[in-house]
Amino acid sequence: EVQLLESGGHLVQPGGSLRLSCVTSGFTFSSYAISWVRQAPGKGLEWVSGISSSGGGTYYADSVKGLFTISRDNSKNTVYLQMNTLRADDTAVYYCAKDNLWFRELSAFDYWGQGTLVTVSS
Amino acid sequence: QSALTQPASVSGSPGQSITISCTGTSSDVGGYNYVSWYQQHPGKAPKLMIYEVSNRPSGVSNRFSGSKSGNTASLTISGLQAEDEADYYCSSYTTSRTLGVVFGGGTKLTVL
Numbered sequence: 001e002v003q004l005l006e007s008g009g010h011l012v013q014p015g016g017s018l019r020l021s022c023v024t025s026g027f028t029f030s031s032y033a034i035s036w037v038r039q040a041p042g043k044g045l046e047w048v049s050g051i052s053s054s055g056g057g058t059y060y061a062d063s064v065k066g067l068f069t070i071s072r073d074n075s076k077n078t079v080y081l082q083m084n085t086l087r088a089d090d091t092a093v094y095y096c097a098k099d100n101l102w103f104r105e106l107s108a109f110d111y112w113g114q115g116t117l118v119t120v121s122s
Numbered sequence: 123q124s125a126l127t128q129p130a131s132v133s134g135s136p137g138q139s140i141t142i143s144c145t146g147t148s149s150d151v152g153g154y155n156y157v158s159w160y161q162q163h164p165g166k167a168p169k170l171m172i173y174e175v176s177n178r179p180s181g182v183s184n185r186f187s188g189s190k191s192g193n194t195a196s197l198t199i200s201g202l203q204a205e206d207e208a209d210y211y212c213s214s215y216t217t218s219r220t221l222g223v224v225f226g227g228g229t230k231l232t233v234l
Contacts, residue, residue, distance in 0.1 A: 035223065037168075044125075045160070045168065045211050047223035059222050100173055106215050106223050108158035108173035115167060 002026040002111045004096050009116030012086055020081040020116060022096030029077040030054070033105030036070065036081050038092035039115075048094070051079060052105045059106060064090075086120045093117050126151065126212055126226035133232040139200040142229045144212030145193055150224055152193035156215035159188055159197045162228075163208045171210075172197060199231070207233040 008020040022034065035050035049070040050059040058070050069082040079096055094116050097109035127145040134140040144151065144159075151157055157175045160168035170179050172188035175195065185200045195214070199206055212226040 037225075044209075044228040045162075045213075045225045047213070047225060050223065059220070061222055062219060065220070095167060097168075100170065100179070106221065107156050108170055108213075109160075109168075110170045110173070110179060112167040112169075 002098065004098060004111055004113035006094060006096050006113040006116035009094060009118045011119045011121065013122050014087060014120055016086050016120070017082070017084045018086060018118060020083070020094055020096075020118070022079040022081075022113060024077045024079070024096075024098070027098070027111075030074040031102050033057075033099040033103075034072065034079040035097050035099065035106070035109060036079075037095045037097055037109070037112075038090075038118075039095070040089070040092040043092075046092075049081060050099075050106050053103050057105060083118070086118075088120050091118060091120045124218070124224070126214060126224055128210075128212060128226035128229045130227070131230045131232065133234055134199075134202045135234045136202050136204065138202050139198060140202060140231065141199075142197045142210055142212075142231070144195040144197070144214075144226050146195075146214055146216075146224070147193055147218065149218035150214040150216035151190065151195050151212075153217070154215045155190070157188070157190060157195045158213045159186075159195075160211045160213065161206075161208045162211065168211065202233050204233050207231055
Protein backbone atom coordinates (compact mmCIF):
# COMPACT_ATOMS: atom_id res chain seq x y z
CA GLU A 1 0.00 0.00 0.00
CA VAL A 2 1.38 3.38 -1.02
CA GLN A 3 1.69 5.77 1.90
CA LEU A 4 3.03 9.28 2.33
CA LEU A 5 3.30 10.80 5.80
CA GLU A 6 4.18 14.44 6.34
CA SER A 7 5.54 15.86 9.56
CA GLY A 8 7.24 18.95 10.89
CA GLY A 9 4.45 21.47 10.69
CA HIS A 10 3.81 23.74 13.67
CA LEU A 11 3.50 27.35 14.80
CA VAL A 12 6.44 29.54 13.83
CA GLN A 13 7.05 33.27 14.03
CA PRO A 14 7.35 35.43 10.90
CA GLY A 15 10.89 35.31 9.59
CA GLY A 16 11.45 31.89 11.09
CA SER A 17 12.39 28.60 9.46
CA LEU A 18 10.89 25.13 9.37
CA ARG A 19 11.74 21.80 7.76
CA LEU A 20 8.97 19.49 6.63
CA SER A 21 9.51 15.79 6.02
CA CYS A 22 7.57 13.36 3.85
CA VAL A 23 8.25 9.71 4.63
CA THR A 24 6.99 7.28 2.01
CA SER A 25 6.44 3.55 1.64
CA GLY A 26 4.81 1.03 -0.64
CA PHE A 27 6.48 1.97 -3.94
CA THR A 28 9.92 2.22 -5.54
CA PHE A 29 10.75 5.63 -4.14
CA SER A 30 13.80 6.27 -6.32
CA SER A 31 11.70 5.92 -9.48
CA TYR A 32 9.20 8.69 -8.81
CA ALA A 33 9.21 12.46 -8.49
CA ILE A 34 7.57 14.05 -5.47
CA SER A 35 5.96 17.47 -5.08
CA TRP A 36 4.77 19.65 -2.25
CA VAL A 37 1.35 21.28 -2.60
CA ARG A 38 -0.13 23.65 -0.04
CA GLN A 39 -3.61 24.85 0.82
CA ALA A 40 -4.20 27.98 2.86
CA PRO A 41 -7.23 27.87 5.18
CA GLY A 42 -10.40 28.03 3.12
CA LYS A 43 -8.43 28.47 -0.12
CA GLY A 44 -7.48 26.39 -3.14
CA LEU A 45 -4.50 24.21 -3.93
CA GLU A 46 -1.14 25.78 -4.75
CA TRP A 47 1.80 23.79 -6.08
CA VAL A 48 4.93 24.75 -4.16
CA SER A 49 7.86 22.64 -5.31
CA GLY A 50 8.83 19.39 -6.99
CA ILE A 51 11.88 17.15 -7.19
CA SER A 52 12.80 14.57 -9.78
CA SER A 53 13.29 10.89 -8.97
CA SER A 54 17.07 11.24 -8.78
CA GLY A 55 16.99 14.58 -7.02
CA GLY A 56 18.89 16.17 -9.89
CA GLY A 57 15.96 18.33 -10.93
CA THR A 58 14.24 20.73 -8.55
CA TYR A 59 11.38 23.07 -9.36
CA TYR A 60 9.74 25.92 -7.46
CA ALA A 61 6.74 28.18 -7.65
CA ASP A 62 7.64 31.84 -8.08
CA SER A 63 6.15 32.57 -4.66
CA VAL A 64 8.75 30.45 -2.84
CA LYS A 65 11.79 30.55 -5.11
CA GLY A 66 14.87 31.48 -3.17
CA LEU A 67 13.07 30.92 0.14
CA PHE A 68 12.24 27.19 0.10
CA THR A 69 14.53 24.27 -0.78
CA ILE A 70 13.35 20.80 -1.69
CA SER A 71 15.58 17.74 -1.31
CA ARG A 72 15.29 13.98 -1.05
CA ASP A 73 17.16 11.07 0.50
CA ASN A 74 16.53 7.97 -1.57
CA SER A 75 18.11 5.78 1.11
CA LYS A 76 15.42 6.92 3.56
CA ASN A 77 12.48 7.15 1.12
CA THR A 78 12.03 10.71 2.35
CA VAL A 79 11.54 14.14 0.79
CA TYR A 80 12.19 17.36 2.68
CA LEU A 81 11.06 20.95 2.31
CA GLN A 82 13.25 23.53 4.02
CA MET A 83 11.29 26.74 4.44
CA ASN A 84 13.10 29.95 5.36
CA THR A 85 12.01 33.53 6.01
CA LEU A 86 8.45 32.40 6.54
CA ARG A 87 5.61 34.88 6.12
CA ALA A 88 2.03 34.92 7.29
CA ASP A 89 0.82 34.00 3.81
CA ASP A 90 2.82 30.75 4.00
CA THR A 91 0.26 29.54 6.54
CA ALA A 92 -1.30 26.44 5.04
CA VAL A 93 -1.67 22.70 5.14
CA TYR A 94 1.30 21.27 3.25
CA TYR A 95 0.77 18.03 1.35
CA CYS A 96 3.41 15.90 -0.28
CA ALA A 97 2.27 14.08 -3.39
CA LYS A 98 3.72 11.38 -5.62
CA ASP A 99 3.93 11.73 -9.38
CA ASN A 100 2.08 9.02 -11.25
CA LEU A 101 4.64 8.39 -14.00
CA TRP A 102 7.97 6.61 -13.81
CA PHE A 103 10.91 9.00 -14.07
CA ARG A 104 8.69 11.90 -15.14
CA GLU A 105 8.07 14.86 -12.88
CA LEU A 106 5.27 17.41 -12.70
CA SER A 107 2.74 15.21 -14.51
CA ALA A 108 -0.07 14.25 -12.12
CA PHE A 109 -0.22 13.33 -8.45
CA ASP A 110 -1.75 9.93 -7.73
CA TYR A 111 -1.05 9.60 -4.02
CA TRP A 112 -1.14 12.29 -1.36
CA GLY A 113 -0.28 12.44 2.31
CA GLN A 114 -2.73 13.65 4.93
CA GLY A 115 -0.99 17.03 5.22
CA THR A 116 0.83 18.92 7.94
CA LEU A 117 -0.25 22.35 9.17
CA VAL A 118 2.19 25.24 9.13
CA THR A 119 1.07 28.37 10.95
CA VAL A 120 3.14 31.53 10.68
CA SER A 121 2.11 34.01 13.32
CA SER A 122 3.53 36.14 16.11
CA GLN B 123 2.59 31.12 -12.55
CA SER B 124 -1.01 32.41 -12.88
CA ALA B 125 -3.79 30.12 -11.72
CA LEU B 126 -5.95 28.37 -14.28
CA THR B 127 -9.51 29.73 -14.49
CA GLN B 128 -12.39 27.61 -13.22
CA PRO B 129 -15.97 28.58 -12.36
CA ALA B 130 -16.38 29.09 -8.63
CA SER B 131 -19.41 26.83 -8.44
CA VAL B 132 -21.60 24.49 -10.41
CA SER B 133 -24.64 22.49 -9.42
CA GLY B 134 -26.82 19.71 -10.70
CA SER B 135 -29.49 17.27 -9.65
CA PRO B 136 -28.89 13.57 -9.08
CA GLY B 137 -28.68 11.72 -12.36
CA GLN B 138 -27.83 14.81 -14.38
CA SER B 139 -24.50 15.63 -16.02
CA ILE B 140 -22.33 18.66 -15.33
CA THR B 141 -19.19 20.03 -16.93
CA ILE B 142 -16.45 22.07 -15.26
CA SER B 143 -14.18 24.14 -17.46
CA CYS B 144 -10.54 25.00 -16.88
CA THR B 145 -8.96 27.72 -19.00
CA GLY B 146 -5.26 28.36 -19.28
CA THR B 147 -2.81 29.43 -21.94
CA SER B 148 -0.59 27.93 -24.60
CA SER B 149 2.14 27.65 -21.93
CA ASP B 150 0.11 25.19 -19.90
CA VAL B 151 -3.25 23.64 -20.81
CA GLY B 152 -3.00 24.40 -24.52
CA GLY B 153 0.60 23.34 -24.89
CA TYR B 154 0.76 20.03 -23.07
CA ASN B 155 -1.39 17.00 -22.37
CA TYR B 156 -0.45 16.93 -18.67
CA VAL B 157 -3.82 18.18 -17.50
CA SER B 158 -5.23 16.57 -14.38
CA TRP B 159 -8.37 16.83 -12.27
CA TYR B 160 -8.66 16.31 -8.51
CA GLN B 161 -11.62 15.84 -6.20
CA GLN B 162 -11.41 17.07 -2.63
CA HIS B 163 -13.94 16.48 0.10
CA PRO B 164 -13.85 18.75 3.19
CA GLY B 165 -10.95 17.98 5.48
CA LYS B 166 -9.53 15.36 3.13
CA ALA B 167 -6.54 15.18 0.82
CA PRO B 168 -7.18 15.63 -2.91
CA LYS B 169 -7.86 12.55 -5.02
CA LEU B 170 -6.70 12.17 -8.61
CA MET B 171 -9.70 11.67 -10.91
CA ILE B 172 -8.28 12.32 -14.40
CA TYR B 173 -4.71 12.51 -15.69
CA GLU B 174 -3.21 13.36 -19.09
CA VAL B 175 -6.43 15.10 -20.12
CA SER B 176 -8.71 12.09 -20.34
CA ASN B 177 -7.29 9.07 -18.53
CA ARG B 178 -8.93 7.64 -15.41
CA PRO B 179 -6.83 6.02 -12.69
CA SER B 180 -7.82 2.55 -11.64
CA GLY B 181 -10.82 2.65 -9.33
CA VAL B 182 -12.26 5.95 -10.56
CA SER B 183 -15.80 5.67 -11.86
CA ASN B 184 -16.33 5.91 -15.60
CA ARG B 185 -18.90 8.61 -14.84
CA PHE B 186 -15.91 10.95 -14.78
CA SER B 187 -14.42 11.99 -18.11
CA GLY B 188 -12.01 14.64 -19.32
CA SER B 189 -11.31 16.45 -22.56
CA LYS B 190 -9.42 19.41 -23.95
CA SER B 191 -9.88 21.90 -26.77
CA GLY B 192 -7.28 24.57 -27.31
CA ASN B 193 -6.47 26.28 -24.03
CA THR B 194 -9.54 24.91 -22.22
CA ALA B 195 -9.88 21.56 -20.50
CA SER B 196 -13.14 20.15 -19.20
CA LEU B 197 -14.27 17.63 -16.62
CA THR B 198 -17.67 16.02 -17.14
CA ILE B 199 -19.47 14.08 -14.46
CA SER B 200 -22.45 12.08 -15.66
CA GLY B 201 -25.16 10.46 -13.56
CA LEU B 202 -24.51 12.81 -10.64
CA GLN B 203 -24.56 11.21 -7.23
CA ALA B 204 -24.68 12.77 -3.78
CA GLU B 205 -21.13 11.66 -3.03
CA ASP B 206 -19.84 13.67 -6.00
CA GLU B 207 -20.46 16.86 -4.02
CA ALA B 208 -16.94 18.20 -3.43
CA ASP B 209 -14.40 20.72 -4.64
CA TYR B 210 -12.75 20.00 -7.98
CA TYR B 211 -9.39 21.34 -9.11
CA CYS B 212 -7.72 21.18 -12.48
CA SER B 213 -3.96 21.35 -12.87
CA SER B 214 -1.47 21.49 -15.69
CA TYR B 215 2.22 21.25 -16.34
CA THR B 216 3.42 24.75 -17.16
CA THR B 217 6.40 26.41 -18.77
CA SER B 218 5.20 29.93 -18.07
CA ARG B 219 8.12 31.80 -16.48
CA THR B 220 9.51 28.57 -14.94
CA LEU B 221 8.82 24.87 -15.15
CA GLY B 222 6.20 23.74 -12.71
CA VAL B 223 2.57 22.93 -12.07
CA VAL B 224 -0.33 25.33 -11.94
CA PHE B 225 -3.71 24.64 -10.34
CA GLY B 226 -7.09 26.14 -11.04
CA GLY B 227 -8.86 28.10 -8.34
CA GLY B 228 -11.27 25.24 -7.69
CA THR B 229 -14.96 24.62 -8.36
CA LYS B 230 -17.49 23.76 -5.67
CA LEU B 231 -19.91 21.14 -6.99
CA THR B 232 -23.27 21.06 -5.26
CA VAL B 233 -25.62 18.13 -5.85
CA LEU B 234 -29.11 19.52 -5.36
